[in-house]
Amino acid sequence: MVAVQYGMMGPMNGWGGYQALLVVVILLLLAVIVILFLRYRPIQLEARETEAIAKVGEGEPEAADDKLEVALRLLDENERRVVEALVAKGGSMLQKDISYELGFSRVKAHRMVQSLVKRGLVTVEEHYNTKKVALVDWLSG
Numbered sequence: 451m452v453a454v455q456y457g458m459m460g461p462m463n464g465w466g467g468y469q470a471l472l473v474v475v476i477l478l479l480l481a482v483i484v485i486l487f488l489r490y491r492p493i494q495l496e497a498r499e500t501e502a503i504a505k506v507g508e509g510e511p512e513a514a515d516d517k518l519e520v521a522l523r524l525l526d527e528n529e530r531r532v533v534e535a536l537v538a539k540g541g542s543m544l545q546k547d548i549s550y551e552l553g554f555s556r557v558k559a560h561r562m563v564q565s566l567v568k569r570g571l572v573t574v575e576e577h578y579n580t581k582k583v584a585l586v587d588w589l590s591g
Contacts, residue, residue: 517589521571528554532562533571533585542584544577 518537522530531552536543543551549559563583566572571589574581 521589525566525569525571528552528558528562529566529569532559532566532583536572536583536585542582545574545581545583548583 518533522533525533532548535548535551539547545559545563546556548554548563549556552559554562563572563574563581566583567574571586573584573586575584576582
């Protein structure tokens with residue numbers, strides 16, 4: 451049987467100092483693990499980006515030849531849908547057809563086309579009462 455002494459602050463069984471030390475050590479270990487995790491993750495992402503840039507720089511056929519694939523990765527979902535529809539229709543469509551086929555309002559279709567024009571992926575020319583949207587040459591050819 452263990453003898454427990456009672457002091458002014460409660461029972462004193464000899465573990466009080468060790469328990470506090472154990473809690474401090476556990477907290478320090480957790481802090482070190484969190485810091486290492488946060489520092490290691492950006493380095494890992496940076497290494498992946500460097501590898502991707504090196505692949506494009508080496509001129510590997512699958513990385514450099516498919517310009518459309520690279521462009522599609524950089525677009526948001528709606529812009530990607532517009533470009534995919536243009537590719538499916540041979541590289542050009544009327545803006546009203548984009549609106550109809552993709553289920554966009556006329557305003558949304560206009561905004562998506564204008565965004566793609568700003569990015570340099572499509573050209574727009576007047577076509578009667580609507581606009582003809584076409585992929586740029588370097589992207590379609």
